[in-house]
Amino acid sequence: DQQVKQNSPSLSVQEGRISILNCDYTNSMFDYFLWYKKYPAEGPTFLISISSIKDKNEDGRFTVFLNKSAKHLSLHIVPSQPGDSAVYFCAAFNDYKLSFGAGTTVTVRA
Amino acid sequence: DGGITQSPKYLFRKEGQNVTLSCEQNLNHDAMYWYRQDPGQGLRLIYYSQIVNDFQKGDIAEGYSVSREKKESFPLTVTSAQKNPTAFYLCASSIQGVYYGYTFGSGTRLTVV
Numbered sequence: 001d002q003q004v005k006q007n008s009p010s011l012s013v014q015e016g017r018i019s020i021l022n023c024d025y026t027n028s029m030f031d032y033f034l035w036y037k038k039y040p041a042e043g044p045t046f047l048i049s050i051s052s053i054k055d056k057n058e059d060g061r062f063t064v065f066l067n068k069s070a071k072h073l074s075l076h077i078v079p080s081q082p083g084d085s086a087v088y089f090c091a092a093f094n095d096y097k098l099s100f101g102a103g104t105t106v107t108v109r110a
Numbered sequence: 111d112g113g114i115t116q117s118p119k120y121l122f123r124k125e126g127q128n129v130t131l132s133c134e135q136n137l138n139h140d141a142m143y144w145y146r147q148d149p150g151q152g153l154r155l156i157y158y159s160q161i162v163n164d165f166q167k168g169d170i171a172e173g174y175s176v177s178r179e180k181k182e183s184f185p186l187t188v189t190s191a192q193k194n195p196t197a198f199y200l201c202a203s204s205i206q207g208v209y210y211g212y213t214f215g216s217g218t219r220l221t222v223v
Contacts, residue, residue: 009150032209043200043214089152093209096160102152
């Protein structure tokens with residue numbers, strides 16, 4: 001049973017606009033939440049994380065929001081750039097391991 | 111440069127054959143992990159190891175086996191019991207027990223024909 005869910009398999013956004021990626025989780029024991037970016041035939045690379053006791057974390061163009069009561073987090077990318085086109089995975093950490101969502105493929109249009 | 115190496119990048123095997131995927135890291139990480147990626151299912155945890163000579167099953171361990179005889183190495187064997195072995199396999203390592211600093215390899219694409 002998947003504990004981390006990304007219900008939008010794809011997202012298309014115009015260059016310069018905001019990309020919003022969503023993630024839901026079911027396990028209230030998760031300590032940290034992370035977003036990873038992945039290109040085809042490569043391993044994921046870390047983007048940004050947030051502790052379960054925070055509600056927002058910002059790093060440059062990337063901001064992650066956590067709504068613990070709703071068991072929901074989102075990643076905002078502003079402004080979106082062509083190099084942001086990739087698959088984005090939401091991940092959650094507890095019990096010594098990361099659990100991943102199914103991923104959202106982001107396409108940034110020129 | 112420290113990193114994690116998976117080999118080979120592409121692997122083809124006949125149905126019914128066991129195959130072993132290599133994963134080596136020189137990051138001095140205690141913990142290592144194997145994930146499998148399928149379209150629409152994200153990364154699913156197969157096995158993980160927090161320390162040498164110890165490992166635990168992940169969410170989809172059936173049909174797979176691992177060993178952890180050395181800190182640097184965590185090979186994954188895909189056995190003939192794995193019903194759908196064709197997938198992209200990713201190895202990762204981290205400092206034991208922490209959420210940050212996971213380093214992933216570049217993956218092995220296994221195709222069983």
